[in-house]
Amino acid sequence: MQVDGTTQLWVAARVLLYERGDDFFMRWDKALKTSDPEEIHDLRVASRRLREGLTLFAPCYPAGNIARLVKQIKLVTRLLGEIRNTDEAILFFTALADELDDACRGDLDGVTASFRKSRKKELKRLKAGLRDIAPGSLRDQYRRVINAPNLFVNPLDGADLFMPLSRFAGDALDERLATALKLLPVAFREGEAEAQHLLRIAVKHLRYRMEILSFLIGVHYEELHETLKDYQDLLGRMHDLHVFAGIIRNACLPFEIEKVVLDAIAVKGGKFFADFSVMLVSTPFEKFAEHVRNAL
Amino acid sequence: MKVEMKGMQKLKGIGEVLSRRLIEAGHDSFAKVAAAGEEGLRKIPGINPRQVKSIVAQAGELAKEAEKGRAKKVEELKQKAVFLKGEVEEIAHSVRNRFQEAVSGKAGKKLGKELVKVMASLDKLEGMLERRVKKAGKGLAKAEKRLEGLADSGLKEIGTGLKKARKSLKKVLAK
Numbered sequence: 380m381q382v383d384g385t386t387q388l389w390v391a392a393r394v395l396l397y398e399r400g401d402d403f404f405m406r407w408d409k410a411l412k413t414s415d416p417e418e419i420h421d422l423r424v425a426s427r428r429l430r431e432g433l434t435l436f437a438p439c440y441p442a443g444n445i446a447r448l449v450k451q452i453k454l455v456t457r458l459l460g461e462i463r464n465t466d467e468a469i470l471f472f473t474a475l476a477d478e479l480d481d482a483c484r485g486d487l488d489g490v491t492a493s494f495r496k497s498r499k500k501e502l503k504r505l506k507a508g509l510r511d512i513a514p515g516s517l518r519d520q521y522r523r524v525i526n527a528p529n530l531f532v533n534p535l536d537g538a539d540l541f542m543p544l545s546r547f548a549g550d551a552l553d554e555r556l557a558t559a560l561k562l563l564p565v566a567f568r569e570g571e572a573e574a575q576h577l578l579r580i581a582v583k584h585l586r587y588r589m590e591i592l593s594f595l596i597g598v599h600y601e602e603l604h605e606t607l608k609d610y611q612d613l614l615g616r617m618h619d620l621h622v623f624a625g626i627i628r629n630a631c632l633p634f635e636i637e638k639v640v641l642d643a644i645a646v647k648g649g650k651f652f653a654d655f656s657v658m659l660v661s662t663p664f665e666k667f668a669e670h671v672r673n674a675l
Numbered sequence: 676m677k678v679e680m681k682g683m684q685k686l687k688g689i690g691e692v693l694s695r696r697l698i699e700a701g702h703d704s705f706a707k708v709a710a711a712g713e714e715g716l717r718k719i720p721g722i723n724p725r726q727v728k729s730i731v732a733q734a735g736e737l738a739k740e741a742e743k744g745r746a747k748k749v750e751e752l753k754q755k756a757v758f759l760k761g762e763v764e765e766i767a768h769s770v771r772n773r774f775q776e777a778v779s780g781k782a783g784k785k786l787g788k789e790l791v792k793v794m795a796s797l798d799k800l801e802g803m804l805e806r807r808v809k810k811a812g813k814g815l816a817k818a819e820k821r822l823e824g825l826a827d828s829g830l831k832e833i834g835t836g837l838k839k840a841r842k843s844l845k846k847v848l849a850k
């Protein structure tokens with residue numbers, strides 16, 4: 380069914396959540412069949428997008444039903460997270476080993492080898508976990524919930540489900556933009572890793588929300604989405620470095636090797652932060668937020 | 676079979692007997708006759724070999740026309756489905772405005788489910804219009820009749836009307 384800005388919220392919510400759900404369960408089947416790292420990553424992203432969709436349209440449904448679904452889907456995201464982190468670590472430390480001298484390479488190869496070993500175990504755990512959750516029953520539960528909106532609830536007690544989607548979408552995107560904008564001043568400082576991490580999460584939520592509502596944004600969507608993706612990628616890489624530094628600190632490497640590796644990571648971190656600062660000047664987030672608001 | 680036979684008789688050179696033989700041989704549409712080609716048609720007992728070429732050409736033309744007509748019909752039915760969804764939205768809106776108190780509890784939940792079910796049936800039907808043109812046409816026409824004027828009816832009539840409309844659509848969706 381074609382949804383546009385004039386579609387009533389209760390109709391649009393059902394159609395858009397169906398699309399998200401179909402995508403998620405299709406990727407679930409694929410990931411279970413192939414165990415390919417990319418398929419696993421795609422499923423994880425689909426699960427996050429689905430959760431964002433459920434959060435976005437939560438005002439249309441009984442709160443308990445949505446909360447239960449989100450909790451179940453979060454389990455899937457978490458299950459997939461471990462193996463995804465391992466894949467990222469393997470990629471990063473393999474590349475880093477090539478950049479550093481021979482003395483470090485042997486130790487870093489050891490770190491990578493231990494991740495490769497644990498990946499096999501994690502994959503087994505993941506497959507068993509995904510089967511335990513039983514996609515069939517989750518799919519049924521999902522459909523039951525999204526086919527039962529709180530249609531006639533008093534607008535004073537929740538959202539007016541008869542408002543046009545465009546009005547609801549404007550407020551919904553504003554909410555996510557406001558969260559990101561609030562974090563920006565602190566995240567702008569180099570040492571504020573926690574604020575940068577929170578900003579990354581806020582940007583991620585905003586991106587998924589924008590993707591779900593992309594058809595309302597019009598011709599500027601691609602450009603705006605690209606900007607947001609650049610922010611998310613950079614903030615993601617900055618966050619990953621903190622995780623990788625933690626791994627090295629716990630890897631019991633010889634002191635001098637640990638120092639060389641941590642220094643190399645710190646240099647990368649400095650470069651990423653410089654890129655982030657440039658990005659904030661060249662494509663200011665405040666301007667981006669204004670563009671999104673105007674595009675709707 | 677009789678309807679198909681009548682259809683086949685639109686081809687010059689095909690009468691009652693040959694139309695039956697064509698259909699029995701599996702060539703039950705103009706498209707299939709055209710696809711069978713001259714060689715395929717020559718296998719039909721009693722067919723005039725001198726007319727085979729013309730029959731294939733006629734069938735090709737008629738198949739094209741039928742395809743065009745079908746595409747037009749599918750488009751019309753799509754429009755009708757969209758229109759009916761609009762009707763359902765209007766009914767829901769009217770219920771909320773006119774019976775706010777009465778539908779705030781269980782009755783509202785039940786009616787809400789029925790409204791969603793009709794919407795879901797229309798969505799499904801939209802997805803299979805190309806395969807079930809005739810059935811869909813009938814189902815949509817019936818559903819339209821059931822939904823007509825419901826926006827101004829009482830709660831009970833609305834519930835019954837929605838159920839009946841869904842049943843009409845269900846018949847199209849059934850395998």
